[in-house]
Each structure stands twice: as structure tokens, then as C-alpha cells.
Amino acid sequence: MTTVDDRSVAEAEIGRDRRRKEDARLITGRTRWTDNITLTGMVHLAMVRSPFAHARVTGIDTAAAKQSAGVVAVLTGPELGEEMGVLINAWPITPDQVTPVHTPMAVDRVAFAGEIVAVVAARSAAEARDAAELVDVDYEELPAAVDLKEAAAATPENGGALAHPDLGTNKSALWIFDSAEAGTGSDVEEAIARARTDGVVIEREFRQQRLIPAFMEPRSTVVDPTGEQLTVWSATQIPHVLRFAMAATLGIPESKLRVIAPDVGGGFGGKLQLTPEEWLTVALARRLGKPVKYTETRSESLMSAHHGRDQWQKLTLSATKDGTVTGLKVELLADLGAYVAIVGGGVPVLGAFMFNAIYKFPAYHFACQTVLTNKTWTDAYRGAGRPEATFGIERMMDELAAELGVDPLEVREKNWIKHEEFPFTTVAGLEYDSGHYEAATERAKELFEYDDLRSEQRRRRESGDPVQLGIGVSTFTEMCGLAPSRVLGSLDYGAGGWESAQVRMLATGTVEVVTGASAHGQGHETAFSQIVADRLGVPFEDVEVLHGDTQVAPKGLDTYGSRSLVVGGEALVKASDKVIEKAKPVAAHLLEASVEDLEFRAGTFSVRGTEAGISIQDVAGAVFAAHNLPDGMEPSLDSDATYDPVNFSYPHGTHLCAVEVDTETGQVRMRKYVACDDVGTIINPLIVSGQVHGGLVQGIAQALWEEAVFDESGTLVSGSFVDYLLPTAADTISFDLDHTVTPSLTNSLGTKGVGEAGTIASTPAVVNAVVDALRPLGVEDVTMPCTPQRVWQAIHGAGSGGSTPGAAMPHFESGGAAGNQEQPGASSTEGAGQ
Amino acid sequence: MIPAAFDYVAPTTLEEALAALGEHGDDAKLLAGGQSLLPVMRMRLNAPEWVIDLGRIESLRGIREEGDELVIGAMTPHAVVGEDPLVAQHARLLTDAEAEVADAQIRHRGTIGGALVHADPAGDLGAPARALDARFVIAGAGGTRTVAADEFFLDLFETAVGEDEILTEIRVPKRTGWRTHYEKFVRVKHQWSIVAVAVAVRLEGDTVAEARVGLTNMGNTPLRARGVEEALTGRPATEESVAAAAARASEGTAPPSDLNGDAAYRSHLAQVLTRRALMTAISGGTA
Numbered sequence A: 001m002t003t004v005d006d007r008s009v010a011e012a013e014i015g016r017d018r019r020r021k022e023d024a025r026l027i028t029g030r031t032r033w034t035d036n037i038t039l040t041g042m043v044h045l046a047m048v049r050s051p052f053a054h055a056r057v058t059g060i061d062t063a064a065a066k067q068s069a070g071v072v073a074v075l076t077g078p079e080l081g082e083e084m085g086v087l088i089n090a091w092p093i094t095p096d097q098v099t100p101v102h103t104p105m106a107v108d109r110v111a112f113a114g115e116i117v118a119v120v121a122a123r124s125a126a127e128a129r130d131a132a133e134l135v136d137v138d139y140e141e142l143p144a145a146v147d148l149k150e151a152a153a154a155t156p157e158n159g160g161a162l163a164h165p166d167l168g169t170n171k172s173a174l175w176i177f178d179s180a181e182a183g184t185g186s187d188v189e190e191a192i193a194r195a196r197t198d199g200v201v202i203e204r205e206f207r208q209q210r211l212i213p214a215f216m217e218p219r220s221t222v223v224d225p226t227g228e229q230l231t232v233w234s235a236t237q238i239p240h241v242l243r244f245a246m247a248a249t250l251g252i253p254e255s256k257l258r259v260i261a262p263d264v265g266g267g268f269g270g271k272l273q274l275t276p277e278e279w280l281t282v283a284l285a286r287r288l289g290k291p292v293k294y295t296e297t298r299s300e301s302l303m304s305a306h307h308g309r310d311q312w313q314k315l316t317l318s319a320t321k322d323g324t325v326t327g328l329k330v331e332l333l334a335d336l337g338a339y340v341a342i343v344g345g346g347v348p349v350l351g352a353f354m355f356n357a358i359y360k361f362p363a364y365h366f367a368c369q370t371v372l373t374n375k376t377w378t379d380a381y382r383g384a385g386r387p388e389a390t391f392g393i394e395r396m397m398d399e400l401a402a403e404l405g406v407d408p409l410e411v412r413e414k415n416w417i418k419h420e421e422f423p424f425t426t427v428a429g430l431e432y433d434s435g436h437y438e439a440a441t442e443r444a445k446e447l448f449e450y451d452d453l454r455s456e457q458r459r460r461r462e463s464g465d466p467v468q469l470g471i472g473v474s475t476f477t478e479m480c481g482l483a484p485s486r487v488l489g490s491l492d493y494g495a496g497g498w499e500s501a502q503v504r505m506l507a508t509g510t511v512e513v514v515t516g517a518s519a520h521g522q523g524h525e526t527a528f529s530q531i532v533a534d535r536l537g538v539p540f541e542d543v544e545v546l547h548g549d550t551q552v553a554p555k556g557l558d559t560y561g562s563r564s565l566v567v568g569g570e571a572l573v574k575a576s577d578k579v580i581e582k583a584k585p586v587a588a589h590l591l592e593a594s595v596e597d598l599e600f601r602a603g604t605f606s607v608r609g610t611e612a613g614i615s616i617q618d619v620a621g622a623v624f625a626a627h628n629l630p631d632g633m634e635p636s637l638d639s640d641a642t643y644d645p646v647n648f649s650y651p652h653g654t655h656l657c658a659v660e661v662d663t664e665t666g667q668v669r670m671r672k673y674v675a676c677d678d679v680g681t682i683i684n685p686l687i688v689s690g691q692v693h694g695g696l697v698q699g700i701a702q703a704l705w706e707e708a709v710f711d712e713s714g715t716l717v718s719g720s721f722v723d724y725l726l727p728t729a730a731d732t733i734s735f736d737l738d739h740t741v742t743p744s745l746t747n748s749l750g751t752k753g754v755g756e757a758g759t760i761a762s763t764p765a766v767v768n769a770v771v772d773a774l775r776p777l778g779v780e781d782v783t784m785p786c787t788p789q790r791v792w793q794a795i796h797g798a799g800s801g802g803s804t805p806g807a808a809m810p811h812f813e814s815g816g817a818a819g820n821q822e823q824p825g826a827s828s829t830e831g832a833g834q
Numbered sequence B: 001m002i003p004a005a006f007d008y009v010a011p012t013t014l015e016e017a018l019a020a021l022g023e024h025g026d027d028a029k030l031l032a033g034g035q036s037l038l039p040v041m042r043m044r045l046n047a048p049e050w051v052i053d054l055g056r057i058e059s060l061r062g063i064r065e066e067g068d069e070l071v072i073g074a075m076t077p078h079a080v081v082g083e084d085p086l087v088a089q090h091a092r093l094l095t096d097a098e099a100e101v102a103d104a105q106i107r108h109r110g111t112i113g114g115a116l117v118h119a120d121p122a123g124d125l126g127a128p129a130r131a132l133d134a135r136f137v138i139a140g141a142g143g144t145r146t147v148a149a150d151e152f153f154l155d156l157f158e159t160a161v162g163e164d165e166i167l168t169e170i171r172v173p174k175r176t177g178w179r180t181h182y183e184k185f186v187r188v189k190h191q192w193s194i195v196a197v198a199v200a201v202r203l204e205g206d207t208v209a210e211a212r213v214g215l216t217n218m219g220n221t222p223l224r225a226r227g228v229e230e231a232l233t234g235r236p237a238t239e240e241s242v243a244a245a246a247a248r249a250s251e252g253t254a255p256p257s258d259l260n261g262d263a264a265y266r267s268h269l270a271q272v273l274t275r276r277a278l279m280t281a282i283s284g285g286t287a
């Protein structure tokens, strides 16, 4: 027989490879996505979008569309007017930020290709689309601000194109952090000056290309105005934020709004947005008094759902000759696109705290200029600010190592925070609670067989092998678990960073758990069930996790920034503990013992030193009956907790990547990838592996494949998956993963976020590997994505490989019967590529 | 993505299909596997009033031998061609190329005839068809005609098949025992060819007795690299002669520039890939 103690260990849910309970329904499609929802009398919307990046709308003829079969309404911006509301930026990064007014539909001018100019409502989606084709819009093209650097330099005086001429500038905000001013370090200019005379100064400029989140489920919204409340279903990451923002901007009392995010097919930050389409669906539903649905097409999604990254990074790093870094200066240009999105300029600002990464830099200066252009707006994309920062610094550390002729791991070790130095306050002002960079690096090297691969690299170099081997290093950390509300407040973010949870013991002993962290594919239901099962000592199967409906989960701040587990999970622990506290006096009463003599273990209250005990389920049953409770006891065990974190969480890890570069073609082939991540305590290793695998592929894709390319006129050229290259399983190798575990000290489970780690770490590991392979050939950078042509050109003396030709592959033959001339997203097909 | 409304017919014989085509003319489109037609319709780049589905015409499907030729029905799916033992034996280059077309789902839906008539310059069947001197059987109201590979591809998305005609068969001269290889260059696995090279060589001892080289996506149509063929024929099957011949791969080509590479880079790629394809073929081929 096992003792109670042994049993609790043997059955511990935390740390167990549970298969995800949500997968059966997600994989078989036996669930309800927003687009599956059909309501009685529902009408469908189709959007008419501008094919031009910047134009005055001089006339819209909707007469033919209105006559089209099944059409219920056709509305333009001027017709809807104030009814459509405005979209807000929740994070003005400076008090003087220039923020263009963003109406959901253009009123007299469009500022990017894909902006909505008219909306059609019809009885069926097909009829809506047919009628949308008949809307005739007259445009008068305006000069478009497309190139980020040119846009930053444009002024009314020099005649450069302005994204919004009425604003008189494309510059939105300049955000600065300086360690000397903040008192967190010394002056960077002095450090650089010193290094110029007696040390090393590395100066580089890197491009963070534009990326498209490309979530699997296109965005969709259904609005039902026919009940007492206005009900909004949306494929969103942020039902709670959405409800709040709609109440704040549309004049609908918050109590009259119910927002539901049913199962949501991915987001990667791309569904962390308040969208014009959501606002218009609400406006049409309210005007028509009927349920309304809008589901975007993939072309619309690629063109008008927000994009990510898009920066120029100018970096200056100073060091002593022995490789000790003395200062880092970061000057960024960040492309906002046409409008300042909900987080908007806050994305690069999140990176401000991460350029110093795991290192002890004495001096640091960060300046970011956000810039408006006539392109799709940008916002959070997996990692949001931190991948950009990690890329910048990890590329620079490799450059420093190359300059000094030492191993890239050696130069890192010289500068990183030693494990005995934690907690450590960084030059950017954050306090890192825990970490062990030495251990993660040691383990990664071992798995990678680092020395063997270095020998192979030497052999290939010596023999002049046309296929060269490169080894890339990325020792990353990141700040996640967004976020302590006070810190967000100090940065002028428009909301807090707490999370809420509720635990309800049902009469029959099963448990309902409510979380404000709204999942969209991460596996919250499984991981949260494991936490509660352990805490309450109930079977995993008996825990049901509810989320994503403001009527079921009234409080929450949703899922992004790797926050669900470290913030939402902690709220859950606190709510569970309250349930136990409430149950305890009942158990004592039923066992006729005193509360002090009780102990709670593995779901059972027992009287110390006796055989007597009662399970928490039985206590729940007794509370439900309420026949025999202590005097004055409220007959409920239900508990909730709202947890505001005291600090961010700082996962870290060492990633090592080996690539083979075919110097004849420029093709890069992944040879080996090792990731040893430290994400603190692991609740479910399988889910963690899934997050790391997916994250790695997404980061590798930035290094090698993905790029949103606009032509000179501001048309998105990579407007379909033929030209926007998403990797599939066939493009990846089997990754070697391991973990070190240095528990976080700022939450009781010791967890750190893992949702973004892979993406943040992998991009520089890959590019460092590509550059490492080619360094003997004189290459010191390759622009992302490292396309074969760029690599080949870099080998042949063309710097970092040049820009991407702005033309799509012409696979979609147009012409023939009655084609539509102004279909957005149909980047010119005929004749392209000749 | 919802296509404009259209009417649909699914004839069961070639005659009915031709009659339907005759009746609706310019307003009709033939539907084979739909892998290229349907995306274009869904993006509303094309809006035919009639879609004539060839999927129920049994006579357009299947692979058989006829004397010195293999006869492949236009409606035979890529996957069937790719796995067919007769094709592997007598026209191995097609087997090689079919393995590289898109992904498994598309190979099961898309047809060899649809791909060839669609004539996407990045498509993988055109270059092998040209290298193998395939002949194309085209049916029209007035009967059937046969067009040689060299006359079949006219331009970007344009072939000798007229608006009122149907491609029924691809006839491939048997090249039993030839060594073949299809070298496709892509950035991600399931991508259209950036450049690809199709080669078939017949060796006599250590000498290249005959060489045929087709190029994918090096111009508006699939091309023959005649310079390479000429330079290699009668030469020893060695690395040196292959390299010298391959250097002529981009002669007379007019490759496109797009997101995946510009014309100069493609010209360079064509030479490297031709050398590699020939060496792989000579040293035993894909098998």
C-alpha cells in the first residue's frame, strides 16, 4: 500500500505530459469557430477596400450595388459618420505622440491599400461579395510614403510624401531611455569615445523586415443586436479588452455588451487588436437591427490585419580589447504603418528593456522614432519588441567575437550575469529575479556537440568545400508575463496587467475554473486543469476550464506577452487556495476536530495523527446541501482571485544552430538546432515543447523565409501564400530540446513564460550561423530573410545581399470573362515577371 | 473568397464536352483538377459564366502503351502519373518531375493535362515534356490534331490549345533506359520552381550519346537548353565536359525577376542546377 505522501507525488499533475484536452475538438473541427455561427435573420458583410496606398476618395457610386440581388444596405464612411466610432491607441508612448484619427472606414482619404471605403450587407456572403464588386469608387492618387527611411526624413519643406498630409510630419513619437539620466548606468557616448581610442567599437545597421502574423483562422465577427445585450462573437485574443474599448468608444454601456471569443484559431499577436471590421460589424448590426456576420478572406487578412516588426536598427557597441562591453547605443526607426494600432509604438518600446539582454552593460542609450507610412498598420507579433532587441544584441555579440577573434560563447560569458549575481538590476532598470546562463549554455553545448561541429567547420573551410558550415549562437532572455500594473502605468499604457480567476466546487465534486486569460490555441485548458487538480487534489478530468466569454469570465485581460500561466496561473493558485481555506472549517466541523488539527493533502482533509479524513469533494457536497455547516458559514466554497504580478518573468536559454550554406546557390539548409531553455517550473512538458517547436519555426522563418514586400506604390506584393513564404513541417528539422530549471521567484509555482521564447531566440541564432559560415569569404551580414539570392550576392561582394525585387510570381492568370479590375490583394499578375 | 456565380455542367463524353464548349465559347472554362482555375475564380480574377467539368469523362484518364509511345490521358492526376510503372520505365523524367509538384493533396487533385494547358512558366511538367519531345493531342469541333512540344507552349499561360479545344492526350516517345533527373530549386518545400532543370541522357559506354535538357521558369515558356545538349552530345560523361556544357544553360533564356530572385541570379542558378542535374542523371539518376 502506498502512503498518502507517496500517492501525492506519484500522481502529481504538474510536470506531467498530459495530452491537450482541447485537441480532440480542435483537430476534428467539432467545435464552433466564429464563422460557423449562424443566427436567424443574419446578414453578411463584404468590404470594399482601396487598391491604392494613398488617395483621396472623390466619389463613391453605390447605386448598382444597392440594386444587386439580396442587398440589404451599402454604406460609406460619410454615410455612417459618427455611428462607426473610432479606433484607439492604448499606449501613446510620449505625451506629444502624433496620432492620426482612425475611423473604421475611410471618410475622404485612404491611407493604405486595403483600407475600407464601403461596406455591403446582404442576405448571403456571396451576394454581399457580388454587390461589393459593383461599388464604383473614384480615387485621386496621392504620393505615398512607403519606404521607412524616406518617410522618416520627409517634411512638408523637402516635398517628401506624407502619410497624412494634415499632420505635417510622418514622425509619430521619439521615445528615449538613457542609463545616465535614469541613474541605472553611465554615459554611453563617453564609453564609445573611450573605446574609439583604446578599445573596440562595432557599428552595424540591421533591418527587421515586415512580417505577417498569418494565423490559421481568418478573423471573423458576428454581432447580435436583438437581445437585451449586444452580443459580439469575435475571433480575437482579447474579448475583455474589446468589450472595454467598445464601451469606451461606441457609447454602449459596458453592462450592455457581451463579448465572446469562442475557439480561436491562432493569433500570434495578430488578434491582439481592435479592428475596423469589428467596429463596422457592430455599427451595421445596430443600424440594421439584425445579426450581422463578417469573415475576412485570406487575401484581406494578409493585406489588412496588422503586420509585425519592420524596423531599422542602428547599433553601436563599445568594448575593451579583452571583450568586456562598455556601452550600447541603439537608434531605431519603427514603421507604424498608416495608423497607430492598439499597442502601436509600444511594441518597439518593449524592446528597449531587452537590448542589454543577459549582459552587464555599464552604459546604455535607446532611442526609437516611430514613423507613419502608407502601409498596413503594425502591432504586436509573437515576441513584440523582444525578438527585435534580441536579434540586434545577439548579432552584435557575434560581431564583437569575430572582431576580437574569439569564440562567440566566450565573449558572451565574459559579459553575462553570473548565476550567483541574481537578483540583478540591469542597466535598463529591470530586476532579473533568477537565471543560470552557465548551466543552460553548458547543456546546450553538450547536446550540440559543439566542439565536433567546430572541427567539421574547420575541415570544410580548409578544403574549400562548396558547402560551408556555420554555427550560430543566441543566448537570450526576455521579459514576459505582462505585466505589473504599476510598471505599465509608468509607461503610460492604457490598462493594467493583472489577471483574474475563479474556482467553483460543484455539488458533485467536479470543479469549474474560470480564467480571464482567453486561450487561442495555447492549451490553457489542459495546463490550468493540471494546476487546479494538484492544488485541490481532484482528478485532472474533473476540472473544467471556462474562458473567453465576458458573461462566463467577466474579468480578465486576456492572452498575449506570455502572460497566461505566470499571471493567470498564479491567480488560479490563489483562488484555489481560497477554496481550501473556505473548505477547512467545514471539514473540521464534519470531522468534529479543530481547524488547527487538520491538514490538507492530495484532496483530503485529515486529522493529524488519526485515520479520520474527508475529501474536498465531500466537503463540496456538504456545502451544497448546507444541512450541517458551522454557524454563520456562507454555504459556498466558490472563490476568486485577481493577481497583479510584482515583476515580469525572465525566461532565458541558449540556442545553438548549425546551417549548411551552399555557396554555389546561396541555399541555406538547417543541419542542427539545439535549444536549452529555462522557463522555470514546467507544468506540462508536452505543451512546452509544442510552444518551443512552433516558436522556433516562426523565428527561423523570419531569418530565412518570410517577408511582407510592398512595391514602390505601396501595394502588398506578397499578398498570397504563393509569395509570402510560410514554412510547413517539411521545411523544418527535428529540434533537440532540453531545459534547465531555475524557478522564478516572483510567483508561487516558479513558472516563467514560454509562449514567445522560441521565436525570440531563434532568429539571431540562424542569421549568426549563416554569417558564421561565410565570414571567411568576407561576409559580415546578410539581410533577412536570408534568401538564396541574398546569400549568393553577399558571397559575391554585394554587402548584405541587397533588397527584394518587388514583384510577385505570376501564378494566377487573370483575364478571361468579366474579371474585376480593382480586387485588392490581386497584386498584378499579368505580365509580371517578364 | 467566393467566386462569382456560374453554371456548371459535367459531360460524360468528349463530344458532349466539345459541344458545351462550342455553345458557351468565351463564357466557359474547362475544369480539370481545379487547382489553378479555382483560386483564380475565387480571387475573382476570372469569372466564367460556365464551368465545364472534365472529371467524368473516363476516356481522358489513364496511361497506356502504344508502340513506341506512352499515352497519358490529360485528366490523369499528377499522383497517378508519378506512381505509374510504365512511366517510370519509359519516361522516368516525368516520374522525377511529378514527385516535385506542389504537395500530396494538390498532386491528387491536379492533372497533368491541366498543368500543361495552364502553362505556368514555373510549372514542373513543361520542361520534361519539352525535353522528352512529347506530342499533344488536341480535340476540337473539327476533329483532332497533334502538336509537337516545341510548338505547344506559346507564351505565359498560353498554349496551342484554342479556346474551343480540349487537350486529350500527351504522347511521350519511349526513352527506355535513359538516365534522368529533375533538379528543382525552391526556398520552401512546397513551392513553385524558382528554377528547375529536367535532364535525360543516353549513355553509350562512357560517352553521352544523346542529351536532352529542359528548363523551368527561365522564360515565359518552358525552354530547351539546346546549347547544353549540343555541347554534351558525343562527349565523355565526365565532370569536366558536363561543367563546360552546363555553362551554356542560360543561353537564349529570358528569366523573370520576382521575390525569389532576379534574372541574373536565375541565369546563374540554371547553370549550377544543370551541372548538378546532369551529374546526378549520369551517375544513376534519381532511382
Ligand SMILES: Cc1cc2nc3c(=O)[nH]c(=O)nc-3n(C[C@H](O)[C@H](O)[C@H](O)COP(=O)(O)OP(=O)(O)OC[C@H]3O[C@@H](n4cnc5c(N)ncnc54)[C@H](O)[C@@H]3O)c2cc1C
Pocket (backbone or CB within 6 Å): B029, B030, B031, B032, B033, B034, B035, B036, B037, B038, B039, B054, B074, B075, B100, B101, B102, B103, B106, B109, B110, B111, B112, B113, B114, B115, B116, B117, B118, B120, B122, B123, B124, B125, B161, B165, B166, B167, B168, B190, B191, B192, B193
Ligand atoms: C498551392 C499550389 C502549389 C502548386 N505548386 C505547383 C508546383 O510546384 N509545380 C507545378 O507544376 N504545379 C504546381 N501547382 C499547379 C498544379 O500542378 C495544378 O494542378 C495545375 O496547374 C493545374 O492542373 P489542374 O488539373 O488543377 O487544372 P485546372 O486548375 O482545373 O485548370 C487549369 C487551366 O487549364 C484549363 N484546362 C484544364 N484541363 C484542360 C484540358 N484537358 N484541355 C484544355 N484546357 C484545360 C482550364 O480551363 C484552366 O484554364 C500548384 C498549385 C497550387 C494550388
